[in-house]
Amino acid sequence: MILQRSDSMPKPKVDKELLIRVAQNARLNLSKKEIDVFLPQFKAVLESFSKIDSLDVENEEPSFQPLPVKNVFREDKAEKSLTQEEALSNTKHKKDGYFKGPKVVSE
Amino acid sequence: MNAIEFAKAVQNGNVSVLEHAHKIVSEIEKKNKKFSHFNSFEKNYVIAQAEQLEKEIKKGKKGKLLGVPISIKDCICVKGIESRAGSKILSGYKPVFDATAVEKAKKEGAIILGKTAQDEFGFGTFSVNTADKIPLNPLDEERSCGGSSGGAAGFTALTENTHLAMAESTGGSIACPASFCGVSSITPTYGLVSRYGLMDYANSLDKIGSMGKTMEEASLLLEVISGKDLKDSTSLDFSWKNVKSTKPKIGLPKELFSVIKDEKLKEIVRKKIDRAEQLGAKIEEVSLPLNTEYGISAYYLIAMTEASTNLAKYCGMRYGFEEKLEGTFNEYFSKVRSSAFGEEAKRRILLGTFARMSGFRDAYYLRAMKARTKLIKEYKTAFKKVDFLAFPAMPVIAPKFSEIKKLSPLQHYQMDLCTVSANLCGFPHATINAGSLKEMPVGLMLVGDHLKDSELVSFASQLEGLK
Numbered sequence: 113m114i115l116q117r118s119d120s121m122p123k124p125k126v127d128k129e130l131l132i133r134v135a136q137n138a139r140l141n142l143s144k145k146e147i148d149v150f151l152p153q154f155k156a157v158l159e160s161f162s163k164i165d166s167l168d169v170e171n172e173e174p175s176f177q178p179l180p181v182k183n184v185f186r187e188d189k190a191e192k193s194l195t196q197e198e199a200l201s202n203t204k205h206k207k208d209g210y211f212k213g214p215k216v217v218s219e
Numbered sequence: 220m221n222a223i224e225f226a227k228a229v230q231n232g233n234v235s236v237l238e239h240a241h242k243i244v245s246e247i248e249k250k251n252k253k254f255s256h257f258n259s260f261e262k263n264y265v266i267a268q269a270e271q272l273e274k275e276i277k278k279g280k281k282g283k284l285l286g287v288p289i290s291i292k293d294c295i296c297v298k299g300i301e302s303r304a305g306s307k308i309l310s311g312y313k314p315v316f317d318a319t320a321v322e323k324a325k326k327e328g329a330i331i332l333g334k335t336a337q338d339e340f341g342f343g344t345f346s347v348n349t350a351d352k353i354p355l356n357p358l359d360e361e362r363s364c365g366g367s368s369g370g371a372a373g374f375t376a377l378t379e380n381t382h383l384a385m386a387e388s389t390g391g392s393i394a395c396p397a398s399f400c401g402v403s404s405i406t407p408t409y410g411l412v413s414r415y416g417l418m419d420y421a422n423s424l425d426k427i428g429s430m431g432k433t434m435e436e437a438s439l440l441l442e443v444i445s446g447k448d449l450k451d452s453t454s455l456d457f458s459w460k461n462v463k464s465t466k467p468k469i470g471l472p473k474e475l476f477s478v479i480k481d482e483k484l485k486e487i488v489r490k491k492i493d494r495a496e497q498l499g500a501k502i503e504e505v506s507l508p509l510n511t512e513y514g515i516s517a518y519y520l521i522a523m524t525e526a527s528t529n530l531a532k533y534c535g536m537r538y539g540f541e542e543k544l545e546g547t548f549n550e551y552f553s554k555v556r557s558s559a560f561g562e563e564a565k566r567r568i569l570l571g572t573f574a575r576m577s578g579f580r581d582a583y584y585l586r587a588m589k590a591r592t593k594l595i596k597e598y599k600t601a602f603k604k605v606d607f608l609a610f611p612a613m614p615v616i617a618p619k620f621s622e623i624k625k626l627s628p629l630q631h632y633q634m635d636l637c638t639v640s641a642n643l644c645g646f647p648h649a650t651i652n653a654g655s656l657k658e659m660p661v662g663l664m665l666v667g668d669h670l671k672d673s674e675l676v677s678f679a680s681q682l683e684g685l686k
Contacts, residue, residue, distance in 0.1 A: 124579070131569070138527065138572040139534070139549065140565055141557040150566060153628050157519075157570060160629055161583075164516040167509065167590055174588030175595060177423050177453060178409045178645025179669055184452040198315040202538035213536050214544050214551035 126155045222287045222436040225381040226328070229276070229286040236276070236286035240269035240330060243288050243380040247332070253360075255352035256374035258293050259301045260333035268330045282328030283443055289324055290375075290384045292368050293334040294341060295427065296416040297321055304418045305337040305367075307350040308559035309539040318416020319451070320385060320427045320444040327443050332382070335370030339561045340530065341389050341420040343367050344634045345623050346396070348563040353620070356400060358659060362617040365396030368430070372396030372404070375430045383440045384430040389420045390518050391612075391638025393428045394650045398662025399617035401652045403434040403683065405441050405676060408669050409645030410455040412441070413448030421525035422453075424518075424642060434651060434680040441672070457670065464678035469495055470505035470605035475637065478511060479614045487661045488611045491653035494685045495609075498678075505601045505608065507640070510594050514640035517594065519632055520574055520587035521643070527571025530564065566628060595644045602668040607678060611637055612650045612662035637664060647672040649679040 124130065131151055135142045142150065196209055205212040220228065228234040244262050251257050265288070272286060291297055294304035296314035298321075303309030321331065336354040338346050346354050346369025354369045356362040357377035364373035368386035373396070375384045386393045388406040397404030406428040414425055427444065431437035442459045469492060479485055492502060535541050535555030542555050560568065574583035601608065614636055626634075641648045646666050653663035665682075667675035 130573075134569050134573045134576070137576065138568045139531075139553045139556050140560070140568065141553050142565075146562075146565070149562075150569060153566065154570065154573075156627065156629050157632070158573075161516040161520055164513055164520065164586060164590055167513050167593065169586060169589035169593060172589040172592040174585055175591040176588055178591065178595065178643070179455070181410075181453055186449060194315060199537075201315060202312055203536065203541065205536060205541060205544055211537055212544065214546060214548050216548055 126151070126158060220381050221433060222284070222381050222383050222431060223439055226283060226285045226287055230281060234286070236272050236330070237266070237269045239286065239380065240265055240288065243332065243378065243382065246378060246380060250377060253355070254357060254373060254377060255336055255354045256370040256377065257290070257333045258303070258305065258336050258351045258370070261300070264300065265330060265332055272328060272330065280328065282326070283439060284324055285328035287329050288332045288380070288382050289329045289440070290332045290335045290371060290382065291321060292371050292386045293337050294387055294418040294420070295321060295385060296418070297331055297334065300331070300334060302334055302418075303539070304340045305349040305351055306339045306559070306561070306564065307540055308533045308556070310350070312539045314416070316416065319413035319448045321416065323444045324385065324440065335368070335374060335384065337369060338367035339564050340418065340526065341367040341387065341392050342526070342563045342567055344391070344395055344631055345618070346370070347620070347623055348561055350561060356617050358401065359617070361619050361621070362659065363399065363620060363623060365399035365613070365617060367392040368396050371430055372400040372402055375402040375432060376400040383436055385427065385440065385444070386430050387417060387425060387427050388642060389424045390522060390642045391635050393430065394612045394638045394648060394662065394664055395635070397430055397650045398612035398660065398664070401660030402430050402432055403437045403652070403679070404428065404430045404650045405434070405437050405672070406642070406648050407441060407445065407672050408455070408647045410453050411445045411457055411647070411670075411672060413446075413451040413454045415448055415450035419529040421522045422529070423525060424522055426642075434649060434676060434683050438676045438680065441676070455670070460673060462673040462677060464606070464674045464681070466499035466501070467606035467678055468604065469500050469502045470601055470608045471502065472507045472511070472608055472610055473504045474506065474508045474511040475610050478636065479611055481615065484611055484614070484616065484656055484661055487654040487656060488663050491663050491682070492609045495682050497685055498681055503605065505605060507597055507601060509597050510640040513590055514594065514643060515632060515636060517587045517590040518635070518639040518643040520583050521591065523567045523571035524574045524584045525571070527568045527575065530560070530568055535559075563628070591643055594640060598644055598646060599668070606667065607675060608666040610664055612664035613637060616656050616659040616661060641666045645669060647675050649675055651679050651683040
């Protein structure tokens with residue numbers, strides 16, 4: 113796995129090790145079968161997208177939105193929001209009016 | 220009866236809202252088992268709305284969509300109705316609020332029918348990447364409705380009753396299915412319709428739009444749902460005014476035409492465009508080489524990167540699919556996500572996560588954002604010469620499911636050749652039917668400059684009417 117920082121498209125070695133690392137970052141457990149399927153597809157897609165490397169964008173500003181977006185401020189006043197009951201209505205993992213989640217610290 | 224005449228007839232007391240609601244409910248109950256255009260549909264929910272509306276009409280309620288049944292793409296939140304964007308990870312989720320677009324439609328008297336089938340979170344061109352049943356094209360059941368708003372287009376083509384569809388496009392998810400099913404569609408300028416209550420695929424690309432059997436009907440729904448919304452900071456301060464397009468200049472992007480291989484399909488589209496001369500339109504070739512060459516790469520890099528961050532919030536807590544609470548945070552989240560996301564969602568999460576990882580972000584994501592600037596400039600140069608661009612909406616007719624199975628993920632993405640650029644750059648586009656090839660519809664796509672939505676719809680509607 114070669115990691116390099118560059119403003120042109122890097123050419124990383126896409127291998128099993130990189131795919132598993134990406135999957136861990138994305139909180140996905142991949143089965144062996146999924147790795148076998150995704151790995152060649154991952155390579156093919158990245159190779160195709162690297163076409164964009166040949167486009168000269170040196171003097172361009174990025175367009176994070178397709179149309180210019182201005183900062184939008186509104187008066188800081190309280191408005192109607194979800195009730196606690198509404199917010200909790202879509203889960204069975206709740207206790208004493210709070211969401212219940214998995215353990216943060218392992219024992 | 221078309222939706223505009225229908226709403227007027229309801230207002231004048233010439234049509235019964237309840238009677239029509241019963242008719243369309245019976246139709247869905249009869250046909251949905253076969254065609255699977257709806258993911259969520261409850262008869263009682265629809266009839267209750269119709270009964271309530273009749274009472275309100277008696278008290279003087281008015282509205283542009285009075286009694287008009289509207290289907291809603293699954294990724295747009297409807298209060299109290301299971302809304303899961305075609306994904307298992309949102310199974311059981313019933314929003315406690317309406318999307319702004321839904322709220323606006325309801326205020327004008329629309330009746331919400333249910334949620335239409337789609338690719339999971341919009342990840343697809345054929346509506347086959349779904350946790351639900353795959354919607355079938357009503358014109359040939361062995362073929363796809365297109366995607367990702369497949370159920371919306373399929374039902375619009377299928378229904379014998381008055382109906383409009385609220386759909387959504389990120390990279391062509393309205394234009395593609397409308398083209399494959401032979402219905403009319405509008406994807407507005409980015410920001411024209413509030414995204415509040417739309418389940419994000421890619422924030423800088425997502426747009427809610429409309430479909431109908433005619434452009435005039437699709438336009439009615441868009442007019443109602445457009446406008447500034449304080450709940451969406453990217454929504455534009457725009458009030459819809461009907462502007463008639465007269466004697467426009469039409470540009471044919473020569474590079475795009477040259478990469479589409481099907482000569483017969485191009486001929487059908489070209490013949491339809493030529494009819495615009497009857498409206499006094501001038502037709503000329505234009506050049507958009509960068510959009511044709513780099514549109515797909517720039518679009519998918521941005522779309523996958525934004526999708527991977529948007530989907531990070533789905534973790535089996537607070538709403539949607541849940542497992543027994545076991546293990547640490549990371550173990551639990553990984554377990555839920557691994558079992559509830561479909562294959563294409565995982566593929567896009569992986570590619571998007573990779574493209575924004577330290578060391579690669581500048582080279583992929585940022586570079587794609589800079590490429591977008593360049594592609595917008597190229598469009599703007601073309602719009603100095605012409606009012607609208609015209610070309611086939613899709614390079615093929617609706618493929619058979621047996622053909623789709625043979626496509627690799629990359630071949631899937633390349634099918635979006637015609638639709639991605641306008642979506643990437645936020646330009647409004649409309650599709651109308653141009654004719655048939657092998658008894659399947661061929662769509663014509665028209666693109667206008669930012670905020671020229673009304674002019675575009677006017678021209679598309681006039682051209683649609685020319686035989």
